[in-house]
Amino acid sequence: MASVIEVENLVKDYGKVRAVDGVSFQVEEGEIFGFLGPNGAGKSTTIKILCTLLKPTGGKARIAGHDVEKEPDRVRRQIGIVFQDNSLDDRLTAAENLYLHGLLYGLPRKVINRRIEEMLEMVDLAAWKKEVVRNFSGGMRRRLEIARGLMHSPQVLFLDEPTVGLDPQTRAAIWDYIHRLRREEKITVFMTTHYMEEAENCDRIAIIDFGRIKALDTPERLKQQLGGDVITLVPADGADLGPVLTELYGLEVKPTGEGLCFRVKDGASFIPRLAAELGERIKSIHLRRPTLDDVFLSLTGRAIREEKASAAERLRYSPHRHRH
């Protein structure tokens, strides 16, 4: 199978901040590939370089065999882009927005008209073809943006946080469309997200933090590698049982919003033991399989959902400061 996206040791500096720090990976044809990481991890910067919107400081990236720096025009023909900011023209209808895009890409009028029908059909907006975009909901807009990104039949579709700001139901619907277009258009999808549940939809994900790839595999294998079960324990009297658990069982305990969190090989046999020995001091015990959040936590020592870092915090955590 051919790699559609090839990235080799990519680096991007913004002044003193190293946003992307030697990233390498490959995406195969027809894959849905996710870039998962907290705010400020370097996801947007990477995707912008791949889309020829930013120049890298170092390294190489090729899309469908074309170098993003040396052949940006050829790369642009092969990619569709859906970014976070709304870039539709509110005053135009759905069809007109798509038509403009077709013209911009130099498609023949006949092809444009055919593609408008196909793409609106694909994202279930055919009935809204002649409606001005001003009247569209957030989810409808995002679907229209996806349709527009596909007008020129690109090989790769880039989605930067495609479902951010949408309600859970609409987010699920957007995912249905993404799966459908992979099936029907045989397209490769590269997307960024900081939603753990969404990353589960990807064939493979790269977990990125401080501009570096920490792990890259299928969501299933990443969780398997972590192994065991995750137990969340809430102490009865709010006492900190962390040191006790470490001393008695050699556990690595992390306090989370829900309680004390740790991993064990076999949760089902560990819980009775825990209950027998510490019963009175425990209010509740919860057992579950590892999630991608646990994978991230084990790789970085913190939970992704805690990472709503402010700009100031990002600076504090910038890789340069981090290392020196």
Ligand SMILES: Nc1ncnc2c1ncn2[C@@H]1O[C@H](COP(=O)(O)OP(=O)(O)OP(=O)(O)O)[C@@H](O)[C@H]1O
């Ligand atoms: N134009 C810029 N000038 C200076 N620093 C920047 C610029 N854009 C991004 N950065 C910094 O580079 C780092 C990576 O940012 P980037 O936007 O790529 O991360 P991200 O993972 O996409 O996060 P987010 O989802 O918040 O955009 C951050 O520390 C950010 O503050």
